[in-house]
Amino acid sequence: MGLFDAFRGDSPQDQFAKLLLERLKQGGETHEVEYDRESFTLCRAEDDQTFYLGNAMAEYERASEEDRENVIRVFLSTWFTSQFTLPATLEDARTDVLVTVRDRSYFEVDIPLCSEKLALADGLIYSEFAECLAIAPVYDMPTSIRSLSSEDLEAWDVTLYEVIELAKENLREMTEECAQLGELFVFSSGDSHDAARMLLVDVMERLEVSGAPIAMVPNREMLLVTGEDNDEGLQAMVAMAQEGLDHERRISSTAFRLESGNWSPWLPPEGHPLRIAFHLMRVQGQMGDYERQEELLRKRDAASGGSMFYSRFSAMQGEDGAIRTYAIWPGSGTASLPRVDYVMFMASGPDGMPSHLAAVAAWDEVEQLAGDLMTAEDCYPARYRVHDFPDDEVLASLGIAEWVGKK
Known part of the structure; x- marks a missing residue:
């Protein structure tokens, strides 16, 4: 019988929460602990200390049968040390x-x-x-x-x-040696601070790589660094990052380039054999961010009685492998648009319903010709509020992007 079998009828999340509640009681917790199913958290009523259970459950499910007990013990240790008082100075x-x-x-x-x-x-x-x-x-x-x-x-x-x-x-x-696979440097010390080591710019600049350093931090326990001019290192980075993203402590699917002491998002140039692989990982991460953001914004709208059209962050991949992100600018009403590669302008008929695709243009061109209709919102990922639809003259100037309609 598995540990969850005693809680048949509940969701896996409920079963995991009940398991932790039992272990907390056995471990000596004397205060009331509340389980919030919606947020998947446990909260100690005495001090309002709240623990999100998503990462613990993901780690538990990923662990072998022999290691699952250790996952529970780490959670219990974290729970009871949360009452720890910081040093005064x-x-x-x-x-x-x-x-x-x-x-x-x-x-x-x-x-x-x-x-x-x-x-x-x-x-x-x-x-x-x-x-x-x-x-x-x-x-x-x-x-x-x-x-x-x-x-x-x-x-x-x-x-x-x-x-x-x-x-x-x-x-x-705390930073000593790291593993090296050709020109790919792998920081994975097991101390849960490897991703943070990308802040050590002086250490990164001393690594012997071809071209500017490129880094990825797929999860908290991994930092990958290679050179932008080393295709073998970049290929190995892609493979390890894809595997590393399947982790409860996931961080980012974006690659970063170090220049003049600063990191910034990076993609290989157009035509590079690995551009599509890096771009696909980045877009998948952005899509997840925007999906969760939309859920948050809709919840806030529901609580305040508001109503807003939130245009979806979407992507398509052509036969050439190129990935294009896009969003819909509706022909009527106020809308919130994510920052994308292309904007599709969907005109409305007399009844206010979508009637036809009036224009498709790259974001920079849209900002140039219709930027006066867009207002940047104070949020991340970036969104823009639009209140009006461009007139026929602007739509004609924007036109239909060349790739639209191609197989």
């Missing part, structure tokens, strides 16, 4: 201050999406990094990490910049 805490790298959508989509009452969001601080990533300071403990809040930094009388610089110093001292 930065001087006492400094050796255990580190930094974590996450996909930016974790802070701006995933946390708000879980639940409005999710305590993890209270006072949480982070800094945008490399456009689509984010970095946040943490306090390192033997079996878990504790996110640092604005209140923690205030108590230590330190700025976010200062604490991140301290964290980078600590991380540099």
Whole structure:
């Protein structure tokens, strides 16, 4: 009999939550713990400490039968050490201050999406990094990490910049050798801080690679680095990143290029044999971000009684392998458009229903000819509010992109 068999009739998520509740009781938890099915969280009523169970369950399901008990024990350790009190001064805490790298959508989509009452969001601080990533300071403990809040930094009388610089110093001292497969360097030390090592620009610049360094952080426990001019290294990077993305601590499917000390999103140039593979991974990640964002925005609309047309972030791949992302600009009503490669203008008939495709144009061209009808929204991933439909003259100037209609 499996561990879940005792909870037949419930969903796998419910069964996992009940398993943890039983183990918490056995472990000595005396306070009331509430299970929120919608957000898939456990919350300790006494201090409103909230734990999202998605990662723990994913790790549990991925583990072998022999290792599943260890996953439970790590969760229990994390739960009970959450009551840990930080050192009163930065001087006492400094050796255990580190930094974590996450996909930016974790802070701006995933946390708000879980639940409005999710305590993890209270006072949480982070800094945008490399456009689509984010970095946040943490306090390192033997079996878990504790996110640092604005209140923690205030108590230590330190700025976010200062604490991140301290964290980078600590991380540099922890960073020794890495594995090397040809010209692909693999940081996978098992300390759960490998992705954050991309912040160590001086270390990355010392790696012997052909051309500018290219990095990927598919999950928290892996950093891949090679050179933009080494096709073998890039090929190996794609293969390892695809495997590494299937992980409960997933971060990003985007590749980044280091130039003048700064990382920025990167794709191989047009015609490169690996461009499609890198582009496909990036688009798949963007699609997931936009899907979760749309879910969040619709929930907020429902709560406020609002109504908005959220244009879907879509993609298609032609026979030539080229990937094009697109979204629909509707002919009537207010709409919210994701940032895409192409915009499809769907005209409306007298009844307000979609009637025909009036134009299809690249995003830059749309901004140039119809930018006065677009307003950037304050959100990530990027969205633009449109209130009106372009007139016939603008639509005629935009035209229909050459690739539309081709097989």
